[in-house]
Amino acid sequence: MTGLEEQEFDFDFLFEFNQGDEGAAAAAQEHYSYAPASIGSALPLPTPHPSLPAPCHDLQTATAGLSAVPASHSAGYGAAMDGASSGYFLSATGIRPDGAPALESPRIEITSYLGLHHSSSPFFHDVEVEDVLPGAKRPTATLSLPGLEAYRDPACLSPASSLSSRSCNSEASSYESNYSFPCTSPQTSPWQSPCVSPKTTDPEDGFPRGLGACTLLGSPRHSPCPSPRASVTEESWLGARGGSRPASPCNKRKYSLNGRQAACSPHHSPTPSRHGSPRVSVTDDTWLGSTTQYTSSAIVAAINALTTDGSLDLGDGVPVKSRKTGLEHSPSVALKVEPAGEDLGAAPPAPDFAPEDFSFQHIRKGAFCEQYLSVPPHPYQWAKPKSLAPPSYVSPSLPALDWQLPSHSGPYELRIEVQPKSHHRAHYETEGSRGAVKASAGGHPVVQLHGYLENEPLTLQLFIGTADDRLLRPHAFYQVHRITGKTVSTTSHEAVLCSTKVLEIPLLPENNMRATIDCAGILKLRNSDIELRKGETDIGRKNTRVRLVFRVHIPQPSGRTLSLQVASNPIECSQRSAQELPLVEKQSADSYPVTGGKKMVLSGHNFLQDSKVIFVEKAPDGHHVWEMEAKTDRDLCKPNSLVVEIPPFRNQRITSPVQVSFYVCNGKRKRSQHQHFTYLPANVPVIKTEPSDDYEPAAACGPASQGLSPLQRTYYGQQLAAPSDPGSCLLAGFPLCPQRSTMMPTPHSSSPKLHDLSSAAYTKGIASPTHCHLGLGQPAGEVPAVQDVPRPTALHPGAPEQPPPTMLPPQ
DNA sequence: GCTCTGGAATTATGT
DNA sequence: CCACATAATTCCAGA
Numbered sequence: 015m016t017g018l019e020e021q022e023f024d025f026d027f028l029f030e031f032n033q034g035d036e037g038a039a040a041a042a043q044e045h046y047s048y049a050p051a052s053i054g055s056a057l058p059l060p061t062p063h064p065s066l067p068a069p070c071h072d073l074q075t076a077t078a079g080l081s082a083v084p085a086s087h088s089a090g091y092g093a094a095m096d097g098a099s100s101g102y103f104l105s106a107t108g109i110r111p112d113g114a115p116a117l118e119s120p121r122i123e124i125t126s127y128l129g130l131h132h133s134s135s136p137f138f139h140d141v142e143v144e145d146v147l148p149g150a151k152r153p154t155a156t157l158s159l160p161g162l163e164a165y166r167d168p169a170c171l172s173p174a175s176s177l178s179s180r181s182c183n184s185e186a187s188s189y190e191s192n193y194s195f196p197c198t199s200p201q202t203s204p205w206q207s208p209c210v211s212p213k214t215t216d217p218e219d220g221f222p223r224g225l226g227a228c229t230l231l232g233s234p235r236h237s238p239c240p241s242p243r244a245s246v247t248e249e250s251w252l253g254a255r256g257g258s259r260p261a262s263p264c265n266k267r268k269y270s271l272n273g274r275q276a277a278c279s280p281h282h283s284p285t286p287s288r289h290g291s292p293r294v295s296v297t298d299d300t301w302l303g304s305t306t307q308y309t310s311s312a313i314v315a316a317i318n319a320l321t322t323d324g325s326l327d328l329g330d331g332v333p334v335k336s337r338k339t340g341l342e343h344s345p346s347v348a349l350k351v352e353p354a355g356e357d358l359g360a361a362p363p364a365p366d367f368a369p370e371d372f373s374f375q376h377i378r379k380g381a382f383c384e385q386y387l388s389v390p391p392h393p394y395q396w397a398k399p400k401s402l403a404p405p406s407y408v409s410p411s412l413p414a415l416d417w418q419l420p421s422h423s424g425p426y427e428l429r430i431e432v433q434p435k436s437h438h439r440a441h442y443e444t445e446g447s448r449g450a451v452k453a454s455a456g457g458h459p460v461v462q463l464h465g466y467l468e469n470e471p472l473t474l475q476l477f478i479g480t481a482d483d484r485l486l487r488p489h490a491f492y493q494v495h496r497i498t499g500k501t502v503s504t505t506s507h508e509a510v511l512c513s514t515k516v517l518e519i520p521l522l523p524e525n526n527m528r529a530t531i532d533c534a535g536i537l538k539l540r541n542s543d544i545e546l547r548k549g550e551t552d553i554g555r556k557n558t559r560v561r562l563v564f565r566v567h568i569p570q571p572s573g574r575t576l577s578l579q580v581a582s583n584p585i586e587c588s589q590r591s592a593q594e595l596p597l598v599e600k601q602s603a604d605s606y607p608v609t610g611g612k613k614m615v616l617s618g619h620n621f622l623q624d625s626k627v628i629f630v631e632k633a634p635d636g637h638h639v640w641e642m643e644a645k646t647d648r649d650l651c652k653p654n655s656l657v658v659e660i661p662p663f664r665n666q667r668i669t670s671p672v673q674v675s676f677y678v679c680n681g682k683r684k685r686s687q688h689q690h691f692t693y694l695p696a697n698v699p700v701i702k703t704e705p706s707d708d709y710e711p712a713a714a715c716g717p718a719s720q721g722l723s724p725l726q727r728t729y730y731g732q733q734l735a736a737p738s739d740p741g742s743c744l745l746a747g748f749p750l751c752p753q754r755s756t757m758m759p760t761p762h763s764s765s766p767k768l769h770d771l772s773s774a775a776y777t778k779g780i781a782s783p784t785h786c787h788l789g790l791g792q793p794a795g796e797v798p799a800v801q802d803v804p805r806p807t808a809l810h811p812g813a814p815e816q817p818p819p820t821m822l823p824p825q
Numbered sequence: 826g827c828t829c830t831g832g833a834a835t836t837a838t839g840t
Numbered sequence: 841c842c843a844c845a846t847a848a849t850t851c852c853a854g855a
Contacts, residue, residue, distance in 0.1 A: 439830080444850055449829055499828075541848070542837090555838075555847065589832085590847070 411575060412567055415477060415514050416487035419565065419579035425465035428566050428578040431528070432460035436599050436619060440492055440538035440560075440587035450497040450532050451562065451585065459582065461564050462528035469523050472566050476517040476534055479563035481584035486563060488514035490544050491554045492587060494562075495535035506533040521566060536560065536587055558588040559687065584687070596620040596678040596686040603660065605671065605692035610662035613647070616689075621656040622680050623648045629661055629676040629691065640664045644676065663693040670695065 413419060421428050434451045441448040453459050461474060478492040493515040496508045507518045517534055521527045541554025562582040567575045586597055602615040616627070631640040642664070647657040656678065663672065675688035 441829095442849060446828060446830090501828095538849090558847090588847080589849095 413577050415479075415511055415516075415563075416485070418485055419577050421578055421580040422465075423576055423578060426568060426576065426578060427464040428564060428580045429462055429464060430459060430562075430564065430580055430582055431462050432457065433583050434459040434531075434562055434585055436583065436597055437586045438536055439589050440536040441495070442538050442540070447495060447497060447535050450502065450535050458530050458532035459534075459562060460528060460530050461580070462526065463521055463566050463568075463578070464527070466521075466523075466527050466568060470569075471523060472521040472527065472568060474519040474521045474529050475565040475567075476519060476531065477511075477514050477563050477565075478536060479561045479581055481559035481561045482557070486561065486581050488512075488563075489560050490547075490550055490552050491539050491541060491557060492560045493537045493539060495537040497533045497535045502533045504530055504533045531562070534562065536585070538587060559584045559586050561585065596622075596625055596680050598678055598686050598689050601689055601691070604690065605694050606660050607696050608663035608666050608668055608672075608693045609696055610660040612660045614658050614660050616656040616658060616678065617654060618656075618678070618686070619654060620680065621651055621653055621678060623651045624680065625651065625656060626679045627656065627658040627676055628679055629674055630688070631664070631672065631674040640674070660691075666696060668693065668695050 432453045432455075435454040438451045439448050450458060463472065463474070466472070476494055478489045478494045479486045480489045494508075494517045495515075496506055496517055498506075505520055509516045509518055515537075519529050519531070519533065521529055539554075544550055544552075544554055561584055563579060564581075565577060565579045567577045570576050583599060586595070596618065597620060598616050598618040600617040603612065606612050606614075625646065627644040627646055629640075629642045629644055630638055633639045640663075642661045644661045645659040647659075650657040663674070665672075672693045674691050674693060676691055677688045678686040
């Protein structure tokens with residue numbers, strides 16, 4: 015709350031961070047040989063990388079931009095990163111122009127990358143692009159280009175997405191150590207920074223209320239596409255694509271075969287990691303494994319965090335297709351897409367806002383964008399589109415999208431009053447919009463900021479986040495899609511942050527800081543487009559659950575900005591799942607003594623009389639240690655509810671809580687996501703204690719307990735710490751989920767908790783050395799709500815990483 | 826004429 | 841390398 019506290023937090027955070035970094039760094043080095051030098055230096059790099067910024071189009075441009083901008087934000091981030099950093103950053107920042115060192119590394123990678131591509135040929139397009147660009151820059155530029163295009167813009171493919179989310183932030187988040195740090199980090203930082211930098215420093219000023227500005231710079235890439243789809247008029251796409259399908263598929267496959275490798279190699283060069291199978295990473299197992307890696311990932315994360323945008327993406331990430339599309343489509347894209355206006359990119363700021371926009375919006379855009387974005391004209395064709403890109407502003411100071419933020423702090427609480435339906439069929443770029451996300455009871459989700467008594471309107475940011483067990487972060491395969499039309503009553507504006515589309519919705523005092531979200535649809539990006547991105551480690555297959563993530567940035571008297579965030583319950587976005595797969599939305603109990611026997615009511619969808627409920631205990635390595643089919647009451651089974659008897663745990667003598675999971679199975683491969691459940695020692699009181707119990711045990715037990723992932727532990731701990739939450743924990747019917755239910759946000763077990771944490775809690779968690787060592791990024795996961803404007807960064811805890819073994823989504 | 830949808834054909838990917 | 845199953849994408853058509 016107060017400044018003091020906040021400061022403390024930050025402080026702690028930093029402190030840890032540093033430690034963490036070191037550790038991480040060390041780890042990283044261990045893992046990656048190349049890393050050492052590069053990493054260390056790299057991080058600092060913050061420098062922008064020319065390439066990055068470049069948004070989109072032009073290398074040149076980008077470059078220019080970079081230098082020009084220097085990266086404010088990078089600085090900020092940088093600081094965060096290196097521990098020492100702060101100082102470090104500063105210097106860097108100030109200096110920063112190019113930070114030679116940093117650049118170098120990136121460049122190198124890039125170059126290679128390019129070269130590879132060319133040679134590899136798979137990505138022809140890229141080549142072309144490059145050609146366009148002046149050779150000199152190429153190295154850097156190259157990267158950017160890809161990214162840009164990738165970005166989707168145009169038509170592309172997954173424009174937005176492509177980079178999507180993660181790029182910036184996430185990567186790190188990504189967690190996976192696999193990454194090629196080398197590549198990534200360097201790139202990332204550099205790039206991003208560039209983006210940010212522009213203005214970075216104070217972005218805030220510009221933003222009035224917290225918006226976020228966006229950024230686009232980074233966006234450059236975005237811009238291009240930003241919405242390509244979003245606005246999408248898909249038409250363009252269609253046209254462009256021609257054989258759209260072919261394209262993607264083809265590409266994809268190719269990639270997988272060649273492309274990927276090719277790509278990898280290049281990229282990899284630096285990094286070995288990525289190994290070709292990014293996909294792998296996703297799986298649970300992977301995670302588990304990765305856990306150890308945290309450190310490295312943490313580093314990466316940090317880096318990413320620092321960098322605002324996801325440079326990586328751009329560079330490598332972009333799939334060939336994208337490029338292609340970009341080239342091909344861009345023209346069209348530019349035209350069409352944006353006309354709509356809204357979407358980003360295209361149009362200049364003005365359009366969107368138009369009448370509706372509020373003054374503040376205008377302010378932002380105009381001012382910010384321009385300020386920050388001063389994007390040079392684009393020489394190249396495709397450049398145009400990009401330039402059009404919207405104005406997003408990135409404010410360096412604002413927390414990266416993959417940072418974990420609390421939902422409440424002091425008097426403020428950002429709450430989802432009406433949750434979205436658990437199913438929403440996302441639309442592809444090739445399709446028309448499938449409408450806005452709706453509430454289960456009809457109507458639309460509603461979000462409200464409580465405790466805000468000022469008269470200044472604020473901006474509510476909305477983006478599509480992940481719904482797996484890992485820390486919440488922008489979803490790489492889905493983007494929010496702005497819906498407009500007569501049926502939409504809520505004004506909104508689309509911006510792109512680090513390749514993640516963000517819908518900005520005004521929160522007005524006259525409306526009690528409450529907003530009905532009837533303007534948000536969900537766009538599905540082709541897996542093939544995203545998976546090819548350079549830093550992308552997540553796999554799209556079966557990764558169809560998302561959460562709506564809302565953020566609000568509240569200016570504080572002290573000049574800092576308090577950022578709050580809440581995530582909705584998970585939303586299944588695939589067509590098939592909506593029709594066949596069982597889905598558990600709620601469970602009447604989150605924990606129970608090992609004796610079992612209690613009836614638990616599951617609410618959700620697609621339950622059948624033949625549905626089976628399987629309880630599973632996984633070892634840290636992901637292997638199933640125990641499986642038990644629970645008894646279900648067929649008579650009470652309804653499509654939306656299922657009564658199951660909690661089976662006795664295999665070990666009746668546990669002394670600390672053991673986390674397991676269960677899922678509903680309708681046959682063969684029709685299984686729901688795993689739901690968390692905690693078995694308590696026989697004599698432990700069920701209800702309230704849970705959190706605490708879990709926590710302790712977890713800590714004590716260590717991995718063995720397995721069930722508890724680091725994250726969870728953290729969460730629990732946090733909860734405990736936070737006074738406020740505790741109550742919530744109990745939720746009437748749903749102990750575990752309390753948060754969900756109560757608070758709202760969190761869908762999956764873990765995340766929710768995070769959100770709830772109070773700042774204090776937050777701090778706490780982070781602070782604990784333990785966490786750091788663990789690598790947890792978890793702690794890091796959450797970031798202090800308040801940030802100094804200037805400081806942007808910091809910490810990014812970045813490291814989100816931590817994947818709890820258990821948590822991983824099963825599927 | 827256009828958007829929103831539900832359904833389903835095709836294509837891609839994993840085993 | 842083929843066949844089969846399942847997931848992902850693209851198309852269609854009706855409201």
